[in-house]
Amino acid sequence: MAKILIIEDDMAIHSLIKDALDLHGFKTLSAYSGTEGKLLFEQNQVDLVLLDLMLPGMSGEQFLQEIRNHTTVPVIVISAKNDQNSKLELLVNGADDYITKPFDVKELVARIHIQLRHAATKASDSNMKEIHYKNISLNLETREVKVNDRNLHLTGREYAILLLFLENPQKVFSRANIYESVWNEPFFDSDKTINMHISNIRNKLNIEDTNYIKTVWGIGFKFD
Incomplete structure (x- = not known):
C-alpha cells in the first residue's frame, strides 16, 4: 500500500x-x-x-x-x-x-x-528508457534531458510538457489539452500559465535558433 x-x-x-x-x-x-x-x-x-x-x-x-x-x-x-x-x-x-x-x-x-x-x-509508461527526437534526448528513468549533449535543467511541469510533445510530435495541443494532461485537472480560464511554461521551455531548448515548439494560431501548440 x-x-x-x-x-x-x-x-x-x-x-x-x-x-x-x-x-x-x-x-x-x-x-x-x-x-x-x-x-x-x-x-x-x-x-x-x-x-x-x-x-x-x-x-x-x-x-x-x-x-x-x-x-x-x-x-x-x-x-x-x-x-x-x-x-x-x-x-x-x-x-x-x-x-x-x-x-x-x-x-x-x-x-x-x-x-x-x-x-x-x-x-x-516508462518501459521505454529514452525518447530521441532530432537533437533532443530524454531519459525516462533519470529524467535527464539533453540537447546536443547539453543538459537541460527543467522544472517538473516543464519536463512533463516537453515529454507530452516528444511522445506526440506533430500533434496540435490546445492550451486546455496541455493543462489537463500535465496538471490532471480542468483547465483554468487563463492562458498565462501555459504560455509561461512554453516560453521557458523554448528558451531552455535554444537550439541554434530552431523553434521546435510551434504556435498554431487560434488553437495552441505543436512540436515540429
Whole structure:
C-alpha cells in the first residue's frame, strides 16, 4: 500500500487525516513542521505528500520548491488559502492538486487515489528508457534531458510538457489539452500559465535558433 507523508501542524486536522488514511489502509508518516517534513521525505520512499502551507520551520511553498528540483512525487496542498491566485501559483510551482480547508475527508481520499493512479500510469509508461527526437534526448528513468549533449535543467511541469510533445510530435495541443494532461485537472480560464511554461521551455531548448515548439494560431501548440 502507498506510503503518504502528512505535513500539517494543526494537531486536530493532522489526526483527522491520519485516522482516515489508516482506515483506508494507507501507510502514513507524520510531520508537524516543514523542516521535519523535508527530513522525513529525504529519509523515506514516499508515494504522495499532503502539504499544509503555513508551517513552522519551513513553509509549504519552500518545501514544494525544494523537492520539485529532483522529484515528481505527487503533492496535494491542503490550505486555508482559498483565493484563485494562491491556488494557481501553487499549481504552477509544482503542486498536483489543491484542497481548501475545511474539506471533506471522503473527497481527500478520492483525490489521493486519483493522484496515485496517475503516478502509476506514468511509471508503467516508462518501459521505454529514452525518447530521441532530432537533437533532443530524454531519459525516462533519470529524467535527464539533453540537447546536443547539453543538459537541460527543467522544472517538473516543464519536463512533463516537453515529454507530452516528444511522445506526440506533430500533434496540435490546445492550451486546455496541455493543462489537463500535465496538471490532471480542468483547465483554468487563463492562458498565462501555459504560455509561461512554453516560453521557458523554448528558451531552455535554444537550439541554434530552431523553434521546435510551434504556435498554431487560434488553437495552441505543436512540436515540429
